[in-house]
Amino acid sequence: MQARTGPSHAPLLVAAAIAVAVLALIPSLVDLYQTELLIYGLTFAIAALGFNLLLGYTGLLSFGHSAYFGTGAYAVAFIMRDLSVHSMELCILGGVLGSFVISALFGYVCVRHTRIFFSILALALSQVLWSLAFKFFWVTGGTDGIRVPRNQITLLAGLMDFTGSGSYQRFVYAYYYYVLILFVIAVAVMWVIVHSPFGKALQAIRDNETRAGFVGVPVRRYRWIAFVISGCFTGLAGALWAPLNGLTTPDILYWPFSGEIVFMTVLGGFRTFTGPIVGAIAFNYLKVYAVAGSPYWQLVLGGVLIVLVMVLPTGIVGTIERLAAKLRRR
């Protein structure tokens, strides 16, 4: 219905297909470690994509998205440890369900406010989860966290398991494609959401809340729905991250991790659809190499963020788009 009058989607689909093909070829071109890094990048990309539905499309800056990432990750850890369920699909289902419940609850409270009050409220609520994970050590392991053993995971309803020799290598390659497929699905679903009438309504709320209300958009309810969708995406990312990292600790619930999700999104550019994806992958490399290269990695990351905000506020993708537009005009 909505595609009839708009420009053709064909070039976009071709570009997306090329991007996916390149991503699918990468493990055969690079070594194991690089493949593993890219899996981290892809999971963070899902989280940032979800986060940007709130920041870029609804105009709400959440400083508490660590809560939903952490819920996804901890849910997987609990399911594996306490229910002895090892199927990744069931774990993901549990993780997304957990973050759905938490984001529905927290979101219901948060959307009562906007702007800075929204940010602080989201932050305060995420800190509740962090302090619980931190203090109830007999349930969550406290700062030691919970182990999520990779060799007990089974993919595709038990078709693939990772025991015996070479299991680590097999896990990384299999898990790469597993995450890639879920990533593609997540991107496609988000694309449909932001281009649906619902997505357009969110952008209307972002641009002018009062006007959107007068046109008949149920502002608060739409914000809440956006919040929950956003939380579920971030929870999915957390669930995928848990077996990759092999350990969940309260760090991923602590508010500086929320700041990192914001950082990723701004790095890529929150005014564009692909910005958070590019930003998350770039941030992951930036952080890994900064940590490996210098004991003062926070100085490097903080410096990058400051320069970014001062000089390139539209992020990587926004800057590239601007340059491309300039070239085209010539």
Added chain:
Amino acid sequence: MEILIIQILNSIFYAAVLFLIAAGLSLIYGVMRIVNLAHGQFYALGAYVSAWAVGGLFGASAGGNWWLAGQLLLLPIGAFAIALVGAVIEPTLLRPLYRRPEEYVLLITFGLLMVIEDVIKLIFGGTPLSAGTIMDRMGSIRIGGLLYPSYNLVVVGIGLAAAVGLWWFVYRTRFGVILRATSQDRRMASALGINVGRVYVQAFAIGCFMAGLGGAVVVPAQAAVLGMGVDALILSFVVVVIGGLGSLEGALVGALIVSFVRTAGIQFFPEIELAALYLIAAAVLLIRPTGLFGRA
């Protein structure tokens, strides 16, 4: 009974430190509408500078009352150093962003948070710095059968003095009038000939001074460690949210509430002590987003 008195004294001690930090945060928000995520780092930096100055210039060996007086006089150097840092940061990093959406300023302060954390590590190293000699030399007083460090009472005194001083400054001086006018209507203040840029630098520097002072007074009692800023920031957030962003009275009451809940929490319900604080903050935001003392 004695334990109760000591717990109450401890709560008031924490409240004094928290008030210093939170009042700075609240002042900066009240005047400039900036939520400064790096505020906790200013507190930590103040603690490090003071501990370094006291420990560096006065070794642990020598004694005497003059020596102690010298150390006490040197202690606030952290606060002045941080005020200077603030006076540099505001015009260079924050001012260019006032015309942009408020998210950008928030992000800059998050970047600053990371940078300052590592600058501390770079300058002072990873080992904790302490000015504990001050606390040791000041001895302790007897409360019933128990001993209580006299230095903690000094901190309470400084907190009270800061509260009164700040109140006098904001409500009884010419500069305070300008500050409040700028806070209420920036454009109108500017139209009336007030140099808003200068007010902003001054307000930011005073806010930083308060955070630095908080760090300076806490460091004889607790060593300065990495990560202390991040923890302090969240607690002072809770304080200003409960009391009302931008309100000085609110910061005072909020600091008292947070400290007493914390002390009681550690005693009676240690598992949910922190969670309870965040839930109180969330509840206040939900019911009265401007806080107990905030103006709409």
